[in-house]
Amino acid sequence: MAMTWSKEDKRGAGEAVKAAGFVGIGVASAFLGILAHKVFIRRVRNVDMITASMIDKQARVRGLVTRVGDGDNFRLYHTPLLSFTQRRAILGRKMTANDTIHVRLAGVDAPETAHFGKPAQPYANEALEWLRKTITGEKVSVKLLRKDRYGRVVGNAQLLAKWYRPWRKNVSMELTKAGYGSIYAQDDAEYDGMLDRLRKVESDARRKKRGMWKQKKVELPADYKSKYRG
Numbered sequence: 134m135a136m137t138w139s140k141e142d143k144r145g146a147g148e149a150v151k152a153a154g155f156v157g158i159g160v161a162s163a164f165l166g167i168l169a170h171k172v173f174i175r176r177v178r179n180v181d182m183i184t185a186s187m188i189d190k191q192a193r194v195r196g197l198v199t200r201v202g203d204g205d206n207f208r209l210y211h212t213p214l215l216s217f218t219q220r221r222a223i224l225g226r227k228m229t230a231n232d233t234i235h236v237r238l239a240g241v242d243a244p245e246t247a248h249f250g251k252p253a254q255p256y257a258n259e260a261l262e263w264l265r266k267t268i269t270g271e272k273v274s275v276k277l278l279r280k281d282r283y284g285r286v287v288g289n290a291q292l293l294a295k296w297y298r299p300w301r302k303n304v305s306m307e308l309t310k311a312g313y314g315s316i317y318a319q320d321d322a323e324y325d326g327m328l329d330r331l332r333k334v335e336s337d338a339r340r341k342k343r344g345m346w347k348q349k350k351v352e353l354p355a356d357y358k359s360k361y362r363g
Contacts, residue, residue, distance in 0.1 A: 204243025312344020
């Protein structure tokens with residue numbers, strides 16, 4: 134038996150559909166608003182703000198390098214896509230540890246500088262100076278891979294393109310190419326698919342005796358750290 138609809142029924146059904154549509158639009162708008170805030174507006178101030186979800190998704194953060202503390206790590210001031218803070222203002226600001234993301238370069242180990250009463254390795258200061266000159270004040274994109282036990286995020290860092298260099302540069306690769314980085318070979322290593330390329334670049338740096346490979350006998354950073362732990 135066919136069901137008949139009165140005018141009142143049709144009007145009520147139409148209003149219900151409109152109401153459901155408005156609710157759907159409201160929910161979608163709220164979701165998009167939250168997403169836009171996370172992607173375009175919210176600034177990740179430090180490593181504590183990096184969530185497990187961001188690590189799982191291997192999210193990227195970009196910003197300005199404010200300080201280089203060692204040959205294989207640096208501090209990043211995250212600038213969201215809709216950030217209007219000028220480079221000069223960021224670099225001229227006095228930063229605390231809570232204002233920046235502490236990044237450890239993925240896949241590489243630089244010679245250890247002097248700290249905790251331990252002497253510096255040969256070429257440690259040269260590695261530190263190379264990294265400072267290469268990335269301090271530069272725009273960098275970092276792919277988040279994991280957090281380490283020192284409160285840093287291990288990341289695959291790339292120098293963003295410039296008008297005179299319309300391509301990105303992988304910082305771990307460039308450090309190794311210059312002879313100031315060796316492949317990080319411990320159990321918790323993160324390579325992000327770079328291992329084969331890093332091996333080729335390190336082999337070439339060794340052969341051409343660049344950086345720390347100028348020495349007749351090279352003590353790798355991993356062996357140095359193991360010696361002092363023992």
